[in-house]
Amino acid sequence: SQQGEEDPQALSIQEGENATMNCSYKTSINNLQWYRQNSGRGLVHLILIRSNEREKHSGRLRVTLDTSKKSSSLLITASRAADTASYFCATDAWGNNRLAFGKGNQVVVIP
Amino acid sequence: EAGVTQFPSHSVIEKGQTVTLRCDPISGHDNLYWYRRVMGKEIKFLLHFVKESKQDESGMPNNRFLAERTGGTYSTLKVQPAELEDSGVYFCASSQGWVIAGTSGLRLSYEQYFGPGTRLTVT
Numbered sequence: 001s002q003q004g005e006e007d008p009q010a011l012s013i014q015e016g017e018n019a020t021m022n023c024s025y026k027t028s029i030n031n032l033q034w035y036r037q038n039s040g041r042g043l044v045h046l047i048l049i050r051s052n053e054r055e056k057h058s059g060r061l062r063v064t065l066d067t068s069k070k071s072s073s074l075l076i077t078a079s080r081a082a083d084t085a086s087y088f089c090a091t092d093a094w095g096n097n098r099l100a101f102g103k104g105n106q107v108v109v110i111p
Numbered sequence: 112e113a114g115v116t117q118f119p120s121h122s123v124i125e126k127g128q129t130v131t132l133r134c135d136p137i138s139g140h141d142n143l144y145w146y147r148r149v150m151g152k153e154i155k156f157l158l159h160f161v162k163e164s165k166q167d168e169s170g171m172p173n174n175r176f177l178a179e180r181t182g183g184t185y186s187t188l189k190v191q192p193a194e195l196e197d198s199g200v201y202f203c204a205s206s207q208g209w210v211i212a213g214t215s216g217l218r219l220s221y222e223q224y225f226g227p228g229t230r231l232t233v234t
Binding site: 033035041042043044045048088090096097098099100101102103104 | 223
């Protein structure tokens with residue numbers, strides 16, 4: 001089965017800096033979605049990128065998708081303290097809607 | 112517009128007891144999903160409803176778990192009897208569904224919106 005997997009890193013950055021995190025998966029996908037989870041809260045949907053798209057922007061977020069390498073990256077520009085959270089990528093495959101999640105990346109933005 | 116809501120937010124029960132979790136999806140979303148995250152592991156898919164029908168229940172761990180969605184609105188997930196390894200956070204999500212895009216044949220899924228989760232602790 002497919003699986004989204006983030007690079008197992010915890011990022012600690014200064015406010016105003018950019019944060020980049022990566023996600024790789026193993027099988028062909030239909031879509032890839034990024035989610036944010038603040039401590040003890042639910043998952044907040046950030047962005048969805050389809051398998052025929054290469055890059056997508058939403059506010060301070062930029063997501064890229066490289067299907068040849070089976071990988072995606074999430075860039076947060078001009079980070080803020082409120083961006084401190086865990087970030088997850090999740091993929092779905094042809095024929096079903098179930099999401100396969102990675103373990104998540106912890107990002108800490110220091111004011 | 113209200114988001115996905117879940118009840119309760121936290122439940123503590125003893126091994127062998129029964130617990131029922133509830134999820135109210137976003138109004139108008141035919142698709143409803145259950146996921147869970149047990150300690151130290153990634154979030155795992157449990158099942159998917161389309162309206163009141165179970166579309167995919169491949170992630171249900173065993174027959175102690177029963178999900179229903181009568182009338183195609185809210186859903187319940189019952190665990191009976193609960194075991195220690197059932198402890199974790201149970202998430203519900205909903206989405207509008209998907210369409211086939213023109214000549215490309217690309218299946219356009221809609222975003223899945225998650226609720227805040229129910230933290231289940233089995234002691």
